[in-house]
Structures are given as C-alpha cells and as structure tokens.
Amino acid sequence: MNNRINNKMNSEGKLLSIYFTAGYPALNDTAKIIQDLEKNGVDMIEIGLPFSDPLADGPTIQASSTAALKNGMTTEILFEQLKNIRNSVSIPLIIMGYFNPMLQYGVEAFCEKCEEIGIDGLIIPDLPVDVYHEEYQKTFEKYGLINVFLITPQTSEERIRFIDKVSKGFIYMVSSASVTGSGKGFGHMQTDYFKRISDMQLSNPQIVGFGIKDTETYQQATKTAKGAIIGSAFINHLTESGTDSVSDFIAKIH
Amino acid sequence: MTYHANKKGYYGEFGGAYIPEMLYPNCEELRQNYIRIMEEPSFKEEFDQLLKDYVGRPTPLYFAKRLSEKYGTKIYLKREDLCHTGAHKVNNTIGQILMAQRLGKNRIIAETGAGQHGVATATVCALMGIECIVYMGEIDIARQAPNVARMKMLGAEVRPALSGSRTLKDATNEAIRDWINNPVDTHYIIGSVVGPHPYPDMVARFQSVISKEIKWQLQEREGRENPDYVVACVGGGSNAAGAYYHYLDNPNVGIIAVEAAGKGVNSGESAATSALGKVGIIHGSKTLLMQTTDGQITEPYSISAGLDYPGVGPMHAHLFKSGRGEFISITDDEAMIAGLEMAQLEGIIPAIETSHAFAIFNHRKFKADDVVVVNLSGRGDKDLDTYIDYFKL
Ligand SMILES: Cc1ncc(COP(=O)(O)O)c(C=O)c1O
Numbered sequence: 001m002n003n004r005i006n007n008k009m010n011s012e013g014k015l016l017s018i019y020f021t022a023g024y025p026a027l028n029d030t031a032k033i034i035q036d037l038e039k040n041g042v043d044m045i046e047i048g049l050p051f052s053d054p055l056a057d058g059p060t061i062q063a064s065s066t067a068a069l070k071n072g073m074t075t076e077i078l079f080e081q082l083k084n085i086r087n088s089v090s091i092p093l094i095i096m097g098y099f100n101p102m103l104q105y106g107v108e109a110f111c112e113k114c115e116e117i118g119i120d121g122l123i124i125p126d127l128p129v130d131v132y133h134e135e136y137q138k139t140f141e142k143y144g145l146i147n148v149f150l151i152t153p154q155t156s157e158e159r160i161r162f163i164d165k166v167s168k169g170f171i172y173m174v175s176s177a178s179v180t181g182s183g184k185g186f187g188h189m190q191t192d193y194f195k196r197i198s199d200m201q202l203s204n205p206q207i208v209g210f211g212i213k214d215t216e217t218y219q220q221a222t223k224t225a226k227g228a229i230i231g232s233a234f235i236n237h238l239t240e241s242g243t244d245s246v247s248d249f250i251a252k253i254h
Numbered sequence: 255m256t257y258h259a260n261k262k263g264y265y266g267e268f269g270g271a272y273i274p275e276m277l278y279p280n281c282e283e284l285r286q287n288y289i290r291i292m293e294e295p296s297f298k299e300e301f302d303q304l305l306k307d308y309v310g311r312p313t314p315l316y317f318a319k320r321l322s323e324k325y326g327t328k329i330y331l332k333r334e335d336l337c338h339t340g341a342h343k344v345n346n347t348i349g350q351i352l353m354a355q356r357l358g359k360n361r362i363i364a365e366t367g368a369g370q371h372g373v374a375t376a377t378v379c380a381l382m383g384i385e386c387i388v389y390m391g392e393i394d395i396a397r398q399a400p401n402v403a404r405m406k407m408l409g410a411e412v413r414p415a416l417s418g419s420r421t422l423k424d425a426t427n428e429a430i431r432d433w434i435n436n437p438v439d440t441h442y443i444i445g446s447v448v449g450p451h452p453y454p455d456m457v458a459r460f461q462s463v464i465s466k467e468i469k470w471q472l473q474e475r476e477g478r479e480n481p482d483y484v485v486a487c488v489g490g491g492s493n494a495a496g497a498y499y500h501y502l503d504n505p506n507v508g509i510i511a512v513e514a515a516g517k518g519v520n521s522g523e524s525a526a527t528s529a530l531g532k533v534g535i536i537h538g539s540k541t542l543l544m545q546t547t548d549g550q551i552t553e554p555y556s557i558s559a560g561l562d563y564p565g566v567g568p569m570h571a572h573l574f575k576s577g578r579g580e581f582i583s584i585t586d587d588e589a590m591i592a593g594l595e596m597a598q599l600e601g602i603i604p605a606i607e608t609s610h611a612f613a614i615f616n617h618r619k620f621k622a623d624d625v626v627v628v629n630l631s632g633r634g635d636k637d638l639d640t641y642i643d644y645f646k647l
Contacts (some may be wrong), residue, residue: 050419050501052550053536055430056274066389074548099272100535125274126535150275154437159278174276177437 004092004120005146005169008044009205016218017044017207018234018254019096022081023073025052026193029243030081031088036246038089041254046123046229049078049097056125058181060232064239075105075194079113086118094148096123107136111143121146121169129159133166139169154195157200164202171204173225175211181232182211190212192221196225218253228242257502257569257578259458263451266576268568271450276434280442281538284356285452291356292349292459304348305463308381309338311345311466315471315627320599327620330481331602331630332468334493341605341632342461342493343374347443349460351378354441361440361541362386365415365429366392367422368559369401370605370632371445376410386410389428391421398559403637406588413500419553426537446490447567450538454495454567461496468627476625483620486629487611488561489525491567493631498573508580509572510618512611514556515583525554526583527566528574536565542574557586557640558606560632567585584613590644592616593634605632606640 008015018037022030030047037045050065050073057065078095085093095114102110102124112173114122127136129149140147146169151160154177164169175190176182188190190211208221209229221228230253237249263269263285271281291297305311313333313489322329334342347364354362362379364386366372372388379386388405392414395402405412418424426449433442447454447461469479484501486494501507516524524530531542536551543565545550554564566574573579584592593609596602604612608631621628634641641647 006419031346051421053550055427055537056276058431059417066418069550076548098535099550100545101549103534104545106549117453126538127273128271128273128278131270131272149624152276152277152279155275160535177276178435179276182435228645 003144003146005044008092009170009226014222015043015207015254016087016245017046017227017229018042019046019229020234020238021048021050021068022078023063023071025067025238025243027071027073028081029240030078032212033243033246034085034093035088036243037250038091039210040247040250042091042250043227044092044094046094046096047099047209049075049095051098051101054098056179058232060235064235074102079117082117092120093118094121094123097120099124099127106238109248111139111145114145115143119145120149123148125150129163129166129239133138138164142191150174151197152177153189160197160200160202165206167204169204171202171206172229173206173208175208175221178210178238180210186217191220194224215253258348259451259455259569263455264567265572267453268539268541270540271538272535272540273432273450276437276537277430277450280342280433280437281450281452287357288319288353288452288456293354296364297352297356301352303350305345309344309348309465310336312467312471315338315468315475317475318600323594324599325615325620326622327349328623328625328628330625332464332497332627333614333630334464335602335608335630335633339374339377340635341370342372342464342496343371344377345443345463345491345496346445346457346460347371347374347378348443349382351382352386352444354443355382357441359439360384362443363389363429363440364433364443365389365422365425365426365445367391367562368636369394369398369607370560370592370636372410372412373401373404373408375443376408377406379410380408387414388412389425389432389433391415391419391425393420394422394425394559421553423551430537446492447495447569448490448537448539449567453571454539457492458495458499460568461492462499464496464629465498465500468497471534472625472627476562479627480504480507481627483510483624483626484629485510485512485611485614485626487512487561487607488566488570489563489607490565491570492592493629495567497627497629502578509578510614511573511583511608513583513615514558514561514589514610515585516555516557518585519583523555524555525561525563527564528581528582531566539565539568541565541568542571557589558610560605560607561610561626582614582617584610584617588613588616590641593641594645602630603634604630605634606637608632
C-alpha cells in the first residue's frame with residue numbers, strides 16, 4: 001500500500017500534524033481550516049468527526065465536539081464539505097472519529113466515501129486492533145485506507161509488536177496515560193518512554209500525540225519520533241482567536 | 255445454544271470490548287483474573303459471608319397472596335429491596351470491592367445516575383476503608399440530593415460530570431476517562447451489566463446470587479426449582495441478569511424484561527431501548543442503544559432515574575434479538591399506578607424502577623397455575639418525593 005501518508009513518512013525531517021474538530025467553531029469552517037493549515041506548512045491533518053460521547057478525550061475536545069454537533073455537523077455534511085478538498089489540498093488527510101457513527105453510516109460505505117474524497121487514513125480510538133484485524137482490515141484496505149492505532153506507556157511490548165505488524169502507515173504514540181488535553185509538559189517518564197519505543201526499531205514510524213502544546217513539547221516529542229500531533233492546544237487557539245489566525249499558532253510551533 | 259457470554263465476552267453478536275487502547279491494560283488485567291479470583295475458595299467465603307452478615311442475604315422469596323388473587327396467578331416476590339442500602343446494587347459492589355482488593359487497587363471510582371449504585375459503592379468503600387470517587391451528572395446531583403448526601407456521609411467524593419447531557423451516560427464517560435488517567439492504582443466499579451468485557455459477565459455473576467436463591471427457595475415453597483416466568487425491570491440490566499442467570503439456558507422458564515417507556519415509546523421521551531435502539535457501541539460494548547441516524551447517542555427519559563440509560567447490557571440485547579426474552583415497555587403512568595397498588599395490596603413501597611416490573615400484570619395474562627417470580631429490585635424510600643409529587647400525597 002502506498003498513499004500520501006506513506007510518502008509523507010518517507011520524506012525528510014520531522015512532521016507536524018494538527019487535529020481539529022470538524023464543524024467547530026462554525027459549521028462551515030472545515031475546508032478553510034484545512035486549507036490554512038496546509039498553507040502554513042502543516043504536514044498532515046486529522047479531521048475530527050464529532051461524537052456525542054468521546055471517551056478518550058479531555059474537556060477541550062469534548063466541548064468542541066458538543067459545539068460542532070450543536071452547529072449541526074453530521075457524517076453526511078462532513079463528506080459534503082470535503083467533496084472538493086483535493087482540488088486545493090495535497091497533504092495527507094485523516095479522519096479521526098469514534099466507531100459508532102461509522103457503524104451507523106455503514107463501515108464499507110464510509111470507507112468507500114473516504115476513498116472517493118481522497119482521505120488517506122482513519123484513527124478510530126475505540127476500534128481495537130484485534131477487532132480491526134479480524135473484521136475490518138480487508139474492507140479498509142480495499143479502499144486504500146490506512147488505519148492508525150494508538151499505543152500508550154502501558155502497552156505491553158508484545159502488543160506493540162502486534163500493532164506494528166497490523167499498521168501500514170504510522171503508530172500514534174500517546175504521550176502519557178491520559179485523555180487528550182491533559183498536558184503538563186513532558187518529564188522523565190515521557191522521555192524514557194519515547195526512547196524505549198524508539199529502541200524497539202519498529203517498522204512503522206511513530207507520531208506522538210496528547211499533551212503537545214508548544215515548541216518545547218513538540219521538540220521533545222520529535223527528538224526520537226517522526227512527528228507530533230497537536231489537538232487541544234489548537235482547538236483552544238481557535239476558541240480564543242478564531243479561524244483567521246491559524247498562521248500565528250503554527251508559527252509559534254515551527 | 256447458550257445465553258451466557260463466550261470467552262471474548264460476546265452474547266451472540268453483542269458485547270466485546272470496544273475500548274481505546276488506553277483502557278486495554280486495565281480491562282485486560284481484569285479479564286485475565288476475574289474468573290480465577292471469583293473461584294478462589296477464600297474469595298467465595300468472604301463474598302458469601304458479607305452477603306449474609308452485611309447485606310442480609312438470603313433475601314426472602316415472598317408469596318404475594320393478595321396480588322396473586324387480584325391477577326389470578328401465583329406471584330412470588332424476590333425481596334432485593336431488603337438488601338442493605340435498599341436495592342440489589344450492593345451484591346455487585348461487594349463482589350467488586352473484594353475483586354479490587356485482590357488486584358491490589360487502592361482507589362475506587364464509580365458512576366451513578368439516581369445515586370443507588372453510588373451509595374452502594376460508597377458503602378463498600380467505607381466498609382473496606384478505601385478511597386471512593388463517584389461521578390454523577392450535574393443535573394442528577396441537583397435532582398437526587400438525598401443520595402448525594404448519603405454518599406458524602408459515607409466518605410465518598412461526588413464529582414459532577416459537566417460534559418454532554420450531564421446525566422448518567424456522561425457520568426459513565428467521566429468515570430472511564432478517570433480510569434484512563436489512573437490506569438495502575440484504580441478499579442472502576444461499574445454499576446450494571448454494561449461496559450466492555452469482562453464487566454457484563456462479571457456483574458452478572460455477582461448478581462446471579464438472586465436466581466441461585468430463587469431456585470432453592472421455590473423448591474421449598476412449590477416443590478420445583480423453576481418458575482414459569484421470571485420478570486424484572488431493565489435499566490442497564492443487572493437486577494434482571496441476576497434474576498435470570500440460572501434460568502437463561504432453560505427454555506421452560508420464560509424471561510420477561512420490562513423497560514421504561516417514559517411518556518410513551520413514540521413520544522420522544524422514552525427509555526425503551528429494545529423498542530427504539532439500534533445496534534451500536536456505547537461505553538465499550540456492542541449492544542442496542544438509542545441514537546440518532548447519524549450515530550450520536552441520545553438522551554433517554556423515564557420518571558425513574560435508574561432506568562434512564564440509553565443502552566442495555568449485551569446479554570439483554572441478545573435475549574431480545576434472539577427472541578429468548580419477552581420485552582415489554584411500561585409508561586411512567588402505568589408504573590406509578592402499579593407502585594401504588596403494590597403498596598396497598600402487599601404493604602411494600604417499591605422503587606419506581608421496580609414498579610415498572612409490577613405493571614406487567616395489567617399488560618399480560620398469566621395462567622392460574624403459572625408461577626411468576628418478580629424481582630423486587632429495590633425499595634421506594636429514595637422515590638418518595640416523586641411519589642408525593644405524582645399522587646399529591
Ligand atoms: C431499585 C433499582 N432497580 C433497578 C435499577 C436498574 O438497574 P439494572 O437494570 O442494572 O438493574 C436500579 C438502578 O439504579 C435500581 O436502583
């Protein structure tokens with residue numbers, strides 16, 4: 001399999017990936033935010049499909065999801081907003097969302113639509129790797145989609161090896177045992193963990209997420225990992241400064 | 255054919271563990287150990303002893319003479335209302351606190367809606383001297399003040415769930431998030447047969463003491479272990495799971511599940527999950543749940559806070575889908591009237607959850623020689639305000 005994600009992973013340098021919740025702050029901000037992120041040199045984007053009950057998320061992303069749903073965001077509308085996105089954007093695009101909305105849309109229909117639009121991958125925190133491997137991998141791959149799995153400091157070596165085997169793009173390395181947005185900076189715990197994973201010589205590159213919020217945490221994370229994902233800090237920026245100052249935020253990280 | 259969970263925690267197509275990787279170590283530790291621990295003689299001994307001396311088990315199986323006469327059938331009541339703390343919930347929390355101790359956990363979290371499970375959890379934490387944090391939706395905290403006070407008096411910290419709709423499902427989300435943030439020292443005592451594997455099976459096993467007792471008690475009274483029907487109300491489904499447990503695979507025993515229709519199944523204000531739900535994932539379990547066509551989980555409504563859950567345990571989803579169980583929805587009004595009738599015919603004021611189960615007799619005929627066991631899951635003290643309001647007492 002070779003898609004935009006693989007090409008990006010094989011490129012030189014460290015990667016900055018940004019997560020935002022589709023439909024937030026306003027319902028129709030989705031395409032503009034994606035375009036601005038690419039213009040400002042972001043390497044990859046995770047488009048959050050909002051869910052009513054986001055178990056793995058902290059207050060910031062929860063609140064943005066609740067607001068996006070109030071704004072009227074649905075799976076159908078998101079696909080409509082992204083319909084022509086490949087006319088203007090060429091970096092990898094990943095949809096990140098919980099499994100239930102995908103189940104209701106129909107897993108195969110969802111994948112088919114993603115391929116049609118030019119989505120490169122999916123991150124589904126509550127679809128465990130074992131279930132994916134047994135029931136859904138064939139479908140995802142039929143539509144050229146890369147599914148991305150999470151590991152945490154608590155994930156056993158054996159399980160990391162299994163996740164590495166099933167993964168075809170990168171491994172999402174959760175920085176600490178926490179939900180999103182609980183970043184207090186990185187200490188020894190994290191740097192030891194980053195190094196431990198790096199020393200495992202996995203076949204997939206690792207991108208660190210959860211708790212990345214500024215230049216310092218970005219640099220700590222990318223010392224060993226291929227890249228880092230910023231979510232809550234970017235959402236907070238959108239909440240405080242609106243959608244016209246995406247460049248300010250990215251400039252502060254890079 | 256079995257209606258119990260398989261090794262992976264599936265009941266037919268329902269169940270499993272649809273959890274974020276962050277929860278995997280916690281659930282896996284539990285999954286690998288729960289059956290082994292439950293089967294240890296020292297665990298059994300301590301569990302049985304506490305159920306006897308602390309909870310007050312066995313609870314009576316009482317022949318409801320006047321109710322039976324009125325409805326022309328033989329009605330027995332399994333008196334879970336006489337358990338310490340006033341409902342069946344404590345059977346599970348006793349089991350889980352012993353489990354937590356054996357897993358070396360020193361911090362307990364729980365979710366609660368009406369506060370019954372929160373109180374039962376705070377109670378066992380006080381009993382064992384273990385730190386206890388109960389998540390409760392901000393809206394529920396406001397409408398269930400006496401149970402909030404009980405939990406506080408028992409030494410628990412009640413933390414408001416401020417996210418989403420600020421009720422039971424959100425309190426459950428918050429408890430799960432807490433568990434993600436505290437993966438090593440904390441055990442999550444979930445309050446019903448819901449959540450990821452192994453919770454539905456583990457909670458059902460702890461509650462199975464209900465049907466274990468019914469068997470010998472009915473043998474004593476009727477010379478037979480098996481009733482014709484077992485009836486229970488279903489919120490998440492734990493009292494029902496306990497009442498059905500030893501009869502699940504016996505086709506001669508009819509299983510009747512009563513859900514809350516709220517203001518009517520089609521009123522838009524209902525909690526009748528089997529009637530309104532579709533297959534999906536809630537709190538880590540594949541089951542039936544109330545949701546929008548877009549897969550967003552919707553807020554249920556029932557006059558009884560304990561039946562106000564948008565999903566149902568995977569065991570019950572399977573009982574429904576397979577046809578093994580008969581599912582009936584009862585409105586607020588029908589339940590309230592049945593509760594009043596119960597008080598006046600038998601001198602027992604039931605929890606409003608349980609009142610739903612009693613409304614079955616106005617819905618469905620039983621034969622004169624049928625033996626019908628109704629699980630009297632809890633007492634009505636906690637619901638007096640609602641009864642007072644409703645009947646202008
Ligand atoms: C008395 C009583 N019955 C029933 C229930 C519903 O829960 P479950 O379906 O898990 O038994 C509750 C929940 O609070 C309760 O307090």
